[in-house]
Amino acid sequence: MKYVFSIIVVFILVSCGSPGKLSQKIIGKWSMVKVFEYDKDVTARHNPNNNRWIEFNKDGTFISDGDPFGENTGKWRVNDESSVLVIDSDTEDDDSEWSVSLNKEEMTWTGIGQPRKENTTIIHKRIQEE
Numbered sequence: 001m002k003y004v005f006s007i008i009v010v011f012i013l014v015s016c017g018s019p020g021k022l023s024q025k026i027i028g029k030w031s032m033v034k035v036f037e038y039d040k041d042v043t044a045r046h047n048p049n050n051n052r053w054i055e056f057n058k059d060g061t062f063i064s065d066g067d068p069f070g071e072n073t074g075k076w077r078v079n080d081e082s083s084v085l086v087i088d089s090d091t092e093d094d095d096s097e098w099s100v101s102l103n104k105e106e107m108t109w110t111g112i113g114q115p116r117k118e119n120t121t122i123i124h125k126r127i128q129e130e
Contacts, residue, residue, distance in 0.1 A: 023078035030124035
């Protein structure tokens with residue numbers, strides 16, 4: 001009986017849908033809402049006009065824009081096992097890696113690599129398509 005119950009539980013979980021892969025969930029447009037460096041809110045410096053955004057396309061490309069840095073393009077990829085996002089920017093010396101967590105319509109990036117990057121966190125909110 002326990003065996004049958006276990007199979008039923010697994011079947012229900014699978015049929016209700018898995019949480020989905022991060023690489024699929026991040027597709028779309030995201031607004032940058034907060035930036036922290038060493039636990040200090042530095043959003044005013046990195047997003048002074050509250051207009052920065054990034055859009056992840058299904059084909060593995062991205063575009064971002066907003067003040068003070070302007071438009072950027074390139075490629076992206078996600079390791080779904082480790083939840084690591086790699087940004088391969090067309091701008092020289094602007095590539096980055098991020099540990100990503102997703103909670104409904106909020107995405108949090110924490111830098112990977114050097115100490116400054118590891119102490120940088122960016123929070124994005126999904127922009128709903130109209």
